[in-house]
């Protein structure tokens with residue numbers, strides 16, 4: 411049995427259609443008009459225990475709606491969903507005991523009481539045994555650096571502190587599943603790294619299944635082996651991150667700084683199939699090439715045979731560029747990758 415299993419899962423909303431202005435509002439009061447908005451088309455998804463899955467897509471693609479169905483917040487319009495053997499919407503209490511959730515924009519901490527007391531309230535709510543509570547509190551305080559703010563109320567925390575506290579709160583009861591919705595939104599680089607390191611460790615040591623939505627592609631590269639891309643309510647890609655990179659990030663670029671101009675070589679390169687030359691100046695140019703046709707050393711030695719090279723550096727296509735190309739409709743993940 412998979413940890414998360416959705417079959418034909420879909421969700422539609424009725425959205426009010428109002429004409430603009432006061433007249434429109436009054437008219438809507440007497441003659442309300444609605445249209446059906448399909449947020450998530452029937453989708454199938456299986457996630458195994460211990461997997462780390464990034465669920466990504468452009469704004470309005472249906473990510474949050476899917477997560478809300480998986481966490482039991484929303485009732486699906488059709489299909490079935492089982493999370494660790496439980497229907498999350500029908501058995502909400504049992505489901506709550508087995509999941510941890512962090513929604514970047516909201517907090518589950520009590521706003522006006524010290525964080526330490528919020529944790530002890532959660533201990534009672536989840537009926538966490540003393541030994542486990544102490545073990546987790548010690549571990550999380552240390553790993554997330556919470557010592558400096560645990561005596562403060564959530565209201566007084568910075569965003570980075572609050573996110574760390576929220577993450578600890580979500581994991582206090584050792585849930586087998588962790589949902590993260592934009593866990594690093596608005597955070598500085600060092601807090602992002604702390605949070606990602608923590609999630610990685612929890613996943614590795616406790617085999618926690620992690621599903622996260624994010625617009626931060628660094629989160630995906632640092633945390634997730636599997637990538638599920640949703641667009642217009644339908645899954646358009648489900649596979650490994652490395653496969654996406656291998657299939658679609660096929661171009662590499664080498665930037666050269668030459669000691670003297672090499673016009674002959676540049677003319678040759680410009681005509682070579684599978685290579686693309688871009689000249690920044692007479693002494694600076696880059697060669698973009700198909701990594702499956704040429705090796706980097708072939709390209710470098712070809713340039714070096716023609717003259718002095720002072721410096722060169724290589725860049726791989728970043729996953730960010732690949733996903734942007736998918737969102738923009740320039741890349742068909744089910745096609746050839748051209």
Ligand SMILES: Nc1ncnc2c1ncn2[C@@H]1O[C@H](COP(=O)(O)OP(=O)(O)OP(=O)(O)O)[C@@H](O)[C@H]1O
Nearest residue numbers: 423424425447449468469470471472473474475476
């Ligand atoms: N409660 C609701 N009532 C009506 N329409 C909704 C509701 N919730 C979501 N939608 C619509 O469903 C679609 C999917 O929304 P959803 O929030 O799941 O997208 P998302 O991928 O999470 O986007 P974002 O990255 O912006 O958070 C959107 O068109 C949205 O307007």
